[in-house]
Amino acid sequence: MDKPTLAVALIVKNEAQHLNACLSSVAGWVDEIVILDSGSTDETEDIARRYTDKFYVSEDWPGFGIQRQRAQQYVTSDYVLWLDADERVTPELRTAILEATALPKDNTVYQINRLSSAFGQFIHHSGWTPDWLTRLYPTSLTTYNDALVHEKVIEVPKTQVKKLNGNLLHYTYDNLHHYIGKTTGYLRSWADEREGTKKSSLSKALIHAFAAFLKMYVLRCGFLDGRRGFILAWLTMHSTFVKYVDLWLREQKHKENM
Structure with missing residues (x-):
C-alpha cells in the first residue's frame, strides 16, 4: 500500500x-x-x-x-x-x-x-x-x-x-491591543449568530459576566497563573458583558424600528 x-x-x-x-x-x-x-x-x-x-x-x-x-x-x-x-x-x-x-x-x-x-x-x-x-x-x-x-x-x-x-x-x-483586535471580531460574530434567536438583558449581561470571572479565576484555578491569570479572567468578564449587551442593544433597536 x-x-x-x-x-x-x-x-x-x-x-x-x-x-x-x-x-x-x-x-x-x-x-x-x-x-x-x-x-x-x-x-x-x-x-x-x-x-x-x-x-x-x-x-x-x-x-x-x-x-x-x-x-x-x-x-x-x-x-x-x-x-x-x-x-x-x-x-x-x-x-x-x-x-x-x-x-x-x-x-x-x-x-x-x-x-x-x-x-x-x-x-x-x-x-x-x-x-x-x-x-x-x-x-x-x-x-x-x-x-x-x-x-x-x-x-x-x-x-x-x-x-x-x-x-x-x-x-x-502578544499584548493587550492584540487581544482587543482579535476578540472584537469574535464578539461581533457571536452576536450575529444569535441575533433574533437568543434573548438578552442587562441583568443577564451582568450575571454572565461575573459568572465568567468566577469560573475562570476561582473554579478553574486562574489564580495559579499569577497576574496574567487575573488579567485574563477580568478581560473574559468584560468580553462576556460586551457580547450580551451588544445582543440586548440589537433587540432594543429592532423594537424601536417596528
Whole structure:
C-alpha cells in the first residue's frame, strides 16, 4: 500500500507576524500545504509562497466554519492537519502525527492538546489547559460545521477519537491591543449568530459576566497563573458583558424600528 499523504491547511488574514514560524514547524515533513486567505494587506502571501504554491484567496467572509470548508476543497491529501497561523507543532507532536497517519485506522479522528500563551506566558490553568481539539482527520471522512465562530469538526457517527502525544503551541495574545483586535471580531460574530434567536438583558449581561470571572479565576484555578491569570479572567468578564449587551442593544433597536 502507498503511504497515506498528509496536508496542512490554514485560513489566514494579515498573519505576517506569525506565519513563517508556523509553516517552518511543518515544512519538510508534510506532503501539501494549503492556505486560504481572506484578503491580507501585509506580507502574508509572500511568506506563504515560500512554502507552497497552493495559496488561494476568498475575500467574502462567510464565517470561520464555511471558510475552513472552502479551504478543505483544495486539499488533495488523504489526511488534513488544521493549524492557525499563531500555532507551532512541537517535535513530539510531529512524531505522533506521522505515526498516526502512517498506520491509519478506519473512521478515526485525532485530537491535539493545545498549550496557549497570553502576554508572554504559557497558561497552565484558567480553563485553558488541557485544550483538546480535533485537528487531524481523513479528508474524505468529515469537515467543519457552518458556525460563524468557535467552529468545530462535524462528528460522524461511529467515529473513534484518539488523543495524540505532544503539544500544539499557541501564541494567542502578544499584548493587550492584540487581544482587543482579535476578540472584537469574535464578539461581533457571536452576536450575529444569535441575533433574533437568543434573548438578552442587562441583568443577564451582568450575571454572565461575573459568572465568567468566577469560573475562570476561582473554579478553574486562574489564580495559579499569577497576574496574567487575573488579567485574563477580568478581560473574559468584560468580553462576556460586551457580547450580551451588544445582543440586548440589537433587540432594543429592532423594537424601536417596528
